[in-house]
Amino acid sequence: MTKKTIAIVGAGLAGLSCAVRLTELGHHVELFEKSRVPAGRMSTKRGEGWAADHGAQYFTARDPLFIEQVEKWQADHAVALWTPEIKVYEANQWSTFQSQDLRYVGIPAMNSPAKHLAKELVLHASQTIDALSRKDDHWLLHSAETGDIEKGFDALILAIPGPQALTLAQHLDPEIQTIAGQSNMKGCWTLMARFQQQPKVPFEAAFVNQEIISWVARNSSKPQRTGQESWTIQANPLWSQEFIELSKEEVTERMLACAKKLGLDCAAAEISVHRWRYASGATAAALGFYSNPELYLGLCGDWLNGGRVEGAWLSGYHLANKITHRELSS
């Protein structure tokens, strides 16, 4: 098999799993990530004396390949089980949430599995790729921060949310327009609340099925969390999408009123707000990934594989196998 040089745009879980697998298969991979650190939507927000998982809250593992990966993370102390007391609020009533699911979180923070995957990889951080072109069978990338990336690549993989892939690459391949145009992603307004003392509420996490808030969790109940007592409150996707352009002040006011109604009074808490513009959503048919053999171009990400952390990891992994076995090897 010929060793190829492959650029991956996006160091979320999909881009990272793809990079690790391609490296295992003998290729040279470089990741370009617009943030300072990898993890994407599995991130952790930090402030003075506090931290909160403000994207993915936990993840589950059902596919044997992903279960194997989770076991490795557990053995390397990057992941642990989280067993909160979970309630559900529906039809104006609270009940205990019954489920046999095992819930995993990164330790000491949600971004730990991503950091673990990135350890041995070539990662160019703070590089927003804003233009792509092809010359002499090579992919050329342009960075908003540093201009033209000097090196050309044999293959290019976009591991970014569908709407962003659409903007960046629709002119390169009409199929991308069709697929990414169906990604149907929605935003998520997220509040992070810090308290001097643990609030007195009868749950550590709650699914809320009838209000503008859809999820509340005591970040401090996750394993190995230190610092100030911290909670994460997320608005539901439909409400978030409808009010995605609302000011942070108004969002805070409305979400805190809702939290108070649910019994979590944040009047004395310090609050931060984060807007995820593309938080969740997926194409109706789970394609897994997309690859174009003629162009040596691939797409991966949760949105191509049912959404969620497990879907993202599997999407990257399977694209790596496909692109190397069928197309790049010669």
Ligand SMILES: Cc1cc2nc3c(=O)[nH]c(=O)nc-3n(C[C@H](O)[C@H](O)[C@H](O)COP(=O)(O)OP(=O)(O)OC[C@H]3O[C@@H](n4cnc5c(N)ncnc54)[C@H](O)[C@@H]3O)c2cc1C
């Ligand atoms: C609020 C919220 C709650 C969630 N809760 C859960 C949950 O409880 N359980 C669960 O399983 N999943 C949850 N998810 C979904 C989960 O986080 C995602 O499925 C998963 O992290 C997606 O990984 P990804 O690699 O596909 O995409 P991302 O994590 O979005 O990675 C894409 C990366 O590409 C980078 N990027 C984008 N454009 C460019 C560019 N032009 N140049 C360079 N870099 C670029 C981004 O910065 C990002 O790092 C949640 C997500 C959010 C936002």
